[in-house]
Amino acid sequence: MSIFKLSPAFKDYIWGGSRLKTDFFKNTDMTPLAESWELSVHSDGESIICGGEFDKMGFSQYVSEHPQAMGTNCQRFENFPILIKLIDAYDNLSVQVHPDNEYAMRVEGEYGKTEMWYIVDCEENAELIYGFDREISKEEFAQRIENNTLLEVVNKVKVNKGDVFFIEAGTLHAIGKGILIAEIQQNSNTTYRVYDYGRVGADGKPRALHIEKALDVTNLKTAPLKNCGEAVCVNGVCTRMLARCEYFDVSELKIETEAELFADESTFNSLLFIDGQGIIECDGQKIEFRKGDSVFVSADTRYKISGKCICILTKI
Template sequence: MAIVKLTPSCKDYLWGGSRLRTDFGVQSSLDPLAEAWVLSCHPDGPSYLPDGSTLADYVAAHPGCLGTDCEKFEQFPILTKFIDAKNNLSIQVHPSNEYALKNEHQYGKTEMWYVLDCEPGAFLYYGFDHEVSKEEFAERIKNNTLTEVLNAAPVHKGDCFFIPSGTLHAICKGIVVAEVQQNSNVTYRVYDYGRVGADGKPRALHVEKALDVTLRTPPVKHDFGGHLARCEYFTVDAKNGDFDGVADEKSFVSLLITDGAGELTCGGETVPVKKGESYFLPANSGAYTVKGQCQTLVTVV
């Protein structure tokens, strides 16, 4: 099997909306529908094959399907999501591997966001607008003035943001993104607009840990050599219309259809593809082709 179609696990976080269902065809009864984990081996939200088994089951049953570049990782290296922020997400930060392994017993998180759609005037928080001291950071969290010193970045469809671990960030209301991240579910919230969870209590903050790990500086520019994003865990490209690629011995290929429709051919098999669908091509599947009026997010390790 050279083409593996995946079905996501979904999340109903309180800031979500309905666009993943209405615009991206995600099948879920959750309301709100905040996230769809479209490529995941994480136990908190696995992706599923058509027969009901998980992607993790498939990987375990097919040694080598991740490719030689994944051999250095103890676990499946990445997690890809659709995120619909009808309302603001909490202002948060993710720790480095070193800190997360020591304190949370899982890996840290570097991630990237690719903006699929947004309302006019939408923005997100991405680092600070100037360097601040740890003391000022702590004081602003305490007195609810943190947003005054954050870098509020306007967003447009097609924008990409690379977020190394330690970067304070938040997707704000009216934005839909595809997120490619390290395979981790560690988040430290520092500010949550005073919201309460389903239990009627304020959602937990993780201020002390955030103070430990946050880079209190403006974001730095990155040169990814023509790619949308690139780091030791993932290389991501956006393709428009027809293109060819190869799933070689080095890495599996993740294909996420972010708009339109077309067809995918690999290993003598051709399948129709459309907006919102996620496909996994095992390493060594060989040449593949995507044809049609579609947009595709391509991720390899």
Template structure:
């Protein structure tokens, strides 16, 4: 019988992180801070740990090595790994201004897919803001000059954020998460980042963190980017659902439960649930299990109907389109 797979995230202690993921979401790490928790990850730089079922204790890469990728569904046919990476991010300080390449450039230069991503703002301090694309069309020469003279922020689109908002970041878009933002990130399964401005910060070794200016000049979109569509909330039995994004790389909704909601996992794709608030009970043909804030649950393709009862909010991510293979 197909069963839900509860996952333990892999924590990252980047210098800009805080401790809300430890204090509020129950994430565990020996590090002083937790900047990110990789909740659904099957990557050379980190792989989630199974914490339920007969294979508890395996990491997701070991699980894939043992069983293959059929549990991801027919839309992932031919995939050698999980095609998405899902994170919780706590930015106590500003992140660097950065850009990610598209698939073609990333495969040629880095040997992995590019990185299109989306951010769902879980919480933020008043006035917290992010950078998202340029505020006017810019030439490559001006872009390079502003990196050199450290005036890059003058041409970036700065946006103050509110909880519940979505920001879709196609590959090639300059961006940075600002201090005071806690968000969920759904992205392609890639860890390639080109840093172009870092406020002169130094790493744990005391050295300035490296920049990747030449590669950023190759891949950055210097035209203005359309605002992200904020889709309306729809009522469903037992709660509400709101589309976040449906692109070539992933599809995600945010679901608010105030009773009992019902969904189904077909043969085409897995579902992944990331619980952001509250608690509830997940019911499948295999039985019931409690879920609560911070839980990460992979529902394998073909699992069938599932219900969530309680008062909680979660993001559900699927692969609604066949994955484009390299």
């Protein structure tokens, strides 16, 4: 049994802010700071083990050398299936879409990307883009990208803290400014951008769009919003199921004082703390945590969390 903190890889995309540093204790000089990849084996930015027996080991090396720590559910995947991030959108992200597994494997040589967002925090009246507000044809989609009128047919959704969005591969989407998100997604970094608000990148040139591929993969029907379950509270621990699909199983835990938890033999547990602080105890080992920390717990491990906190628990 193993339990350890992961330190993230950071990304300085142009729309990022500074809240991951000021509010979530991320230690980097990177400005702006757009994303922290909190549980990642992806070659574009992997997490590094922090402390304990495997201190400073890349998480991808740990995963490949310890298959039993991933749990039996992981065996059905050829590659490690998920990637978990914190995202601080100081400005709007581009309007984008991700391919499904079949297309991505064929064209990009990696997994497609179904993802899930949990709104950690947001400004009043913040909104995001989730699919279209009516079904459109491929010709209309192409034309509206061409003449910069795409925003007239997208579905804009106002968000509140704690809201959850499940974004199946093929769904057009964009995180709006003033939103801080925890994202659980497939292990992929393939994004097809269709509209970027006319912005330029760090090199002064417009950021690339990927219109042909986006036309191939975008679902042109409206995407219904899924509701997640009500919280169930037992002994001071409130658990809310957020999303479950073939790639990940995500819930929110609100812990009042303590919680006894068990990662069974089927899956590891990933804990992403989004509020509070405390201590995790496991087999005599103690790990302190606070808001912003990411902790990995190997399969078949009993552990106890003490402290008032909110945590996103991901299994596969």
